[in-house]
Amino acid sequence: MPTTLPLPMSQLSDEVRREGFCFVTADVMQPLLSSMGTLADWPDFAQSWDHLGPDPYLAAKGRFRRRRHATYTAQANGTVALAPHQAHYQSLQYNALQGDIERWFEPIDPAVANSGSLHTILAFCNDFFSTLAAHVADWHVEVHQFRIEASVDAAGEPTPEGSHRDGVDFVLVLLVDRHNIDSGTTTIHTPDGKPLGDFTLAHTFDAALIHDPRVFHGVTPVTPLVPTEPAHRDVLVVTFRAKP
Template identity: 35%
Template sequence: MENYVTLKVREIPEAVRASYSDLRRDPYLEFRERYRRYANFKLRLSADRSQVSISRLAHKPYYQSKTYHETLGDIDRQFEPIEADVTGIIAECTANVPLDVDRDYFLRVHQFRTLAKNDDSGKCVPEGPHRDGVEFAVMVSIDRQNIVGGASQILADKTASPMFETLLEPGTALIVKDTDVYHNVTDIELVENAKLGHRDVLLWGYIPWEESRYKELYGELVEETKTIDVSAYRDKALN
């Protein structure tokens, strides 16, 4: 069984691309090169896998245990909410994720911009090789400007050499079975003669709703709900 796959995302709305210029600096990191926004969703794939129902949940802090983030685990991290409509991108990629059709999933969704400037490298993943504590993780490249590096890596464990490495160009997604492998992203650096560069990514993970603390935390608090037809998007499914 494959535990990762890449695929092309057919459409990234211009409003989503533009929204990355209004992310807020991550206050929990010592370095100042990473900016982000965060949102929570509840999702279900229809029985015939042709439709995704997705609901925006009330905004809450982001939480990970120290099992998955040794430095910033076990604390509630406050981030500004995502303002752009990213549900179309999420739905398209979901068509290629082997979710159970008889259960709801909780999604933790992040917008990230990592900067490269002067002689400093931009750290895309400060914690290094890691798991996110989800069933499946999806990373979508939104934009790259004036940079080299930022290669996505898949590893069997934290200390292993990468079994797979790829540079995700804008409009490309990487889907990973987070329970089976670790993932990492190399640092970015400026291209020659450039003064500022960035790497923009949309990232989220699927957690079975009934298996997580979020069932009690969120209840049924929903801000908006939509159903999206994904019957044309099953291009290269992760089996």
């Protein structure tokens, strides 16, 4: 198991230990990812957001977004492997809007789930989060592709459940694309609501790294800059939870 991280990763891990989160700009994040593996297939990876299915559970609440989901297993600082497709579950404690139900989403396309870009992202997460939790031997990993669409009639809601925790150990939120949208500001709070910081994922590869047990996070609604044109915010969310 490595005992040190490259300097930028070490600085980021120190910030997460100290603050419970950090915002990573694209000019830092993209080289860090490239140091872990290939991003050669990134254009195809990003284009896969054009083929996400609707979230039927959110639609039942009168809201709309698109998503796909996959699960992996990871050995700390080691192998990451795709697991059989399974439900996504959160308790009401962590998701007051859709908790205590098994939610079955369309699986991430196999070509995307096994792509070089996604495995590079997962390798980065495994190294980074395993260093922050050296006692963990194995991880349960979930990957979510999200597209939030906005129109002149309805703002897009990246976090319709409001400021929340995900009920995991660590979270990566990575911006893949944003087109013709305004706002979408990430806000970080203490459990009692004290604001700790805010930032906007504005460029491809901008990212947030979050120690979920310590802080709450949310994202403000997005609206179109040009009302007559399509508008969307595409993100990849990766969560790591220690296996018992």
